[in-house]
Amino acid sequence: MKTTISEVSKHVGEEVTIGAWLANKRSSGKIAFLQLRDGTGFMQGIVVKAEIGEEKFQEAKALTQESSLYVTGTIVEDTRSPLGFEMQVKDFELIHEAVDYPITPKEHGPEFLMDHRHLWLRSSRQHAVMKVRNEIIRATYEFFNENGYVKIDPPILTGSSAEGTTELFHTKYFDEDAYLSQSGQLYMEAAAMAFGRVFSFGPTFRAEKSKTRRHLIEFWMIEPEMAFMDHEDSLEVQEQYVSHVVQSVLNNCKIELDTLGRDVEKLEKVQAPFPRISYDEAIQLLKEKGFEDIEWGEDFGAPHETAIAESYDKPVFITNYPAEIKAFYMKPDPKRPDVVLCADLIAPEGYGEIIGGSQRIDDLELMKKRYEEHDLTGEAYKWYLQLREYGSVPHSGFGLGLERTVAWIAGVEHVRETIPFPRLLNRLYP
Template sequence: MKRPVITIAQLAAHADQEVTLRGWVYNWRKKGKLRFVILRDGFGYLQCIVFRPEVSDETWETAVELTQETSVEISGKLVADERAPGGYELKADDLKILGTSPEYPLGKKDHGVDFLLNKRHLWLRSKRQHAIMRVRSEAQFAIREYFQSRDYTLIDSPILTPAACEGTSTLFETDYFGEPAFLSQSGQLYLEPAAAALSKVFCFGPTFRAEKSKTRRHLTEFWMVEPEVAWLQFDGLLDLCEDFLSEVVSRILDRCAVDLERLERDTSKLEASTSTPYPRIDYGDAINKLKELGCQIEHGDDFGGDDETLLANLYDRPVLVTRYPADLKAFYMQPDPKDPTRALAVDVLAPEGYGEIIGGSERSASLEHLEKQIKLHGLPREAFEWYLDLRTYGSFPHAGFGMGLERFVSWMCGIPHLREAIPYPRLINRLYP
């Protein structure tokens, strides 16, 4: 009799039926003439029972050979059983090994981080990693949905670039037919021309930073979403940041409840972030507040990781820190008309110590100002001719921000280190697997 092949997501519709499933042996236990096989198929887990008196010798011999992560095709009758995790179990009568798995290296007990990262390709098979990858997938979907449902056009910015985008970070250099080329650290400069073309645009792709950062908040390859909007000015940018974040957080809470529960995420700590407004604090006031709290920080300094955490912990939702000193920020930012030593820049700090998840600004529309800034930052003007063209041919006010996907996902999942928020993390000293 040919039995339907189903997945563990479809169990309820096939109760008391004869079915076939394919998957991997997550775990197995033996108890005399009984074998409990926990099958994993990417959708869930199903306990399968092989009972010696009720199966053929061949099936029994096969069951005896099962090891962790053996891939199998298993058939039998699906029954509801309170003793089984998940509520259903399969009374197996036929079992085929599709691929053996001798001495699977990941055990049921704890492993160290270095070992797990070296086995990242296998680590992805664990329950916790499934949950994180699904949250990441859902976050990417929600982000694209947010922008595309609001008439933004997705513009893919180049990854190979001829020069530094912002002239600040260290870039990965590669050989481009004998010429130096660099892996992009930001799509923004390429997005601004697209905003002049299509008004509301965003890019969402990988970016690269060659800084030798060794912290839980840094990757050398990470994904960033960057909207850029024509006619948007600073106050509108702040509104966009909080509307975007609150909307995406809401969707994660709606759609990833099961995964967040598996990750033991206290979602009550995310609830406040689903509603606006978010607190906004001027850079100068933030410095004063930090000094009150006993920080060794002066006006003109950038925030350290601890300062960010301290500041963010004053609020139950992300806080927008505004109007940074211009010389802390990139060359293209618009100076505050009320105080030209400040830039119309915003950093959004996530709660619970997850740090800066968004950095944005209104961009300078003035050719003269940008020419001055490029000189001041020691950047080669030739490399930016095309960028300056935007201020020559119909210059326009515009603004945008960038959000690091992994920092956002880490915050949603409540995981301490960015390396778990991306399938194959690239870190200083780690390019494998």
Template sequence: MKATISDVKNHVGSEVTIGVWLANKRSSGKIQFLELRDGTGYIQGVILKNEVSEETWLNAKELTQESSLYITGTVREDRRAPSGFELTVTSLKTIQIAHDYPITPKEHGVEFLMDHRHLWLRSSRQHAILKIRDEIIKATYDFFYDHGFTKVDPPILTGSSAEGTTDLFHTKYFERDAYLSQSGQLYMEAAAMALGKVYSFGPAFRAEKSKTRRHLIEFWMIEPEMAFCTHEESLEIQERYVTYLVQRILQKCQAELQTIGRDTTKLEKIKAPFPRISYDQAIDFLKQEGFTDIEWGDDFGSPHETAIAEHFDVPVFVTEYPAKVKAFYMKPDPDREEVVLCADLLAPEGYGEIIGGSQRIDDLELMKKRYEQYHLNDPSYKWYLELRQYGSVPHSGFGLGLERAVAWICGLDHIRETIPFPRLLNRIYP
């Protein structure tokens, strides 16, 4: 019977055949222990010399790291095994013997591993991280579907920018200028006017020359947008969504969290509602913490966000930023026009901003003024202004950076491990 490692629990006592790669092996006299993987999990295969043919025994001895094979054996329970099961091998068929596999069990430098990212993905740690990433994506779909959202896919090639063209990748769209999208938000606002509550999940690109552990050139964004929704209501959705993601990983990915050595007691604290501080309060706090150079009106960098977040065990909202450091489309506070109805959600443990969101300007005349202030006279912005002209309503939305969320939930040192093939300032290979 053909099976996978993940479903051997359903075949205890039965003989199964699994297509696998050899992750590692060791021998002790007349016993060989094979650490096997098939993409769904890991299992140990035990070969007893006196219980298999001489051909099977010799073929097993010839196997090298990452050799591929079909292995046949009887599934048995073993509570000492990481998966809870072992395979008593009866036969095997070699597909390919791998020679000189470059990633060995010894220590390797980061650049070496990144140059061999196509192979590094096979390691147990990288496998676990990508499984957690996958579960976060599935949980995202489940959450928004259960809350009445419709998934909409905005374009990747755009004729304009959501937040200015400084950090955009420019290309030619036949005879016209075009850009790789840095956000689908403007298009999601249009979709919300048609469908009420929508979200997108897709790639975004920023030509930001940053080398920090929090930045990627190509990354994935989840961007919900909600018609007839205030900023306060959006914050409540955000904290429920993040809580749902964390609880889902704790429920579904215990084995993966254990593999990467994540301290789950920190994740167990993540429950809505989250604390909130205003930008004004954050400035006062930072000055008290020794950031004497920061002034009201300055945007926060990574050290500032880290200092604020370290004061809390759970994510914290920083609200009401100055309008001048935020995007043109954010709605001013009716009681204080120099600040906007927005918030950044900062993850604990030094992971920085994982969500940025706001209530959007819905007044046509105010948006016209913003167009003048930001020099948005390009015809490619005409359609966005028309959203305020034909049936405008209060609406809010936010964007969650998938890789930053994965980095935080997994407790990773660098964002490069959160995506299969990271694109960094100095890296576009492999």
């Protein structure tokens, strides 16, 4: 019977066949230990010379790293294994012998590993990160589907920008200028006026010449937009969503988190509600922490976000930033027009901002004023203004960066490990 490593718990005491690759091996006298992987997980296969015969045993000892094979044996419980099971190998068939596999069990530098990303993905650590990423994606769809959201796909090629064109990739769209999307938000606002609650999940692009551990050129965003919801409503959705995702990873990725050495106690604390501080309070907190040069009106960098997060054991909302440093579409606070109804969600442990969100301007005259201030009077933005002309309502939304969220939940230092094939400032290969 053929099965997979992820399904062996259903076949204890049975003889099964698994198609696998040899991740590693070691031998001790008359026993060989094969570390097998099949894409669904990792499992040890025990080859005993007395049971398999001299010829087959020598063949097992000669197997090379990443060779592919069919392995047949009996599944038994093994409490020492992270999986909880292992195979007592009865026979195996070599499918393809791999020669001189470049990524060996020794240490390799990050550039070497990035050059071999197509192979590095096979390692237990990278496998675990991608499984965590997959669970976050699964839980995202689960959360929004169960809460009445409709998935809408915004275009990737656009004629305008959500937040200005200085950091966009430009291309020619026949005889017009076009850009790779940096956000689907403007289109999601249009969708929210048609469907009420919507979300998108797709690639976005930032031509930002940054080399920090938090930045990618191409990354994935989850962007919900909600009609008839104010800023406070949106904050509640954000903390419920993030809590749901974290708890889903804790429940469904125990082996992967163990492989990554993640401190799950810190993740177990991530349950709504989340603490909130205003931008004003954040400035004061930073000054108390030694950032004496920070002034009101300045945006926060990575060191500032990390210092603020250190005061909390959950993600923390920083609300009501100055209007002058935020996007044109954010609604001013009616009680204080110099700040906007917005929030950034800062992850604990130095992982920085994972969500940016706001209530959007719904007043036509105010949006016209913003258009003039930001020189958005061209035809490219006409349709967006019309959303305030025909049945405007209070509405809010946010965007979560998938890779930063994966990095935080998985406990990975650099976002280049959180996407299958990262696009970095100096990397377009493989």
